[in-house]
Amino acid sequence: MAGAVIIGAGPGIGQAVARRFAREGLPIALIARGDRTLRAAAEAVRSHEVPVVTAAADSTDQDALGAALDKAVQEHGVPDVVVYNAAIIQADAPGELSVRGHMEAWAVNVIGALNAAAHLAPAMAARGGGTFLITGGMPEPKPRYVSLSLGKAGVRTLVALLDVEYGPSGVHVASITVAGPVAPGTDFDPDDIAEHYWRLHTQPRHRWEREALHAGGSR
Template sequence: MSGVVVIGAGPGIGRAVALRFAREGMPVGLIARGERTLKETARALEPTGAAVTSVVADSTDEDGLRAALDAITAEHGLPDVVVYNAAIIQADGPGELSARGHLDAWAVNVVGALTAAAHVAPAMARRGNGTFLITGGMPEPKPRYFSLSLGKAGVRTLVTLLDQEYGHAGVHVASVTVAGPVAPGTAFDPDDIAEHYWRLHTQPRGSWDLEALHSGDA
């Protein structure tokens, strides 16, 4: 079992997903921009007994992200699952964010996911199996969240394109759309949301979904 890699392994969904897969006995690779974030997440995984490898990398640094994925693969083997959970979540209306700001948001919300997929999915396809999951959101575009709405629309398109490229070779690509603010003890509890990632990973090949929606409804 080669395990799971979580890119954007901070508090909230990233940590919850890492815990969910660790409880299944899977080795875990953690990637985040900050050393403190990685240490806190690794500490949260200790009770599971899972083997954990943590690597600092920024999702917008193509070389750094690829190197981080290689370092984890060297420890645990080619991942069974890669979860891309990095995002810039900010309120901005039309004209409120500079062009540079939009490019920076797009780099995290979409291009980082493409970088990760382009690095691991071909090897998964050669192996004949693998799962690549992206955290989505914004089921409907919101005018007070322009950059995030654009990014999450990009995620849906990216999932479709990656599925067309690698799905036939056994790579399950999908997104988990979270339709509200994530907080423990609410309808958007990260532990509940993490169940979608596990369900998508374990779906039979003939029943693959490209998107799971966490709407917050009971």
């Protein structure tokens, strides 16, 4: 079993998804910017007794991200599922954010996912299957969250492009749209949200969806 790669393995959705896949016995590769985050994520899946590898990388650093993904492949093989969960979540109204600020947000929210897919999806396609999932949000754009709204619209477009490129070879590409603030014990509990990722990964090909929406509450 080649396992799952979680990019953006911080508290909340990242760790919840890692736990969900580990619960099924999949080896886990965790990628995040900081060692403290990686240690916490590794501890979160420890009870499931699956192989775990960690690698520090910023999702906007293409070389570092590629090296981290290569490490995951070396340890566990070409992954069964890749989850891109990195994002910059910030409030900014029209005209408030500089060009550089928008570029930095776009790099995390969209380009990091594109680079991860370009690095791993060809091998998944050559093998004949796999799943590539991106955490989305903002089902409707909000003028107080301009950069995030633009980024999540970009995620939907990226999913469509990747589906055209790799879907015919058996790679299921989809996004999970989370329509509210994530917090344990609420309608947006990360453990409930993580169920969407497992469902999409195990979806039969004739029922593939390109987007799952978590609008609140347990499944």
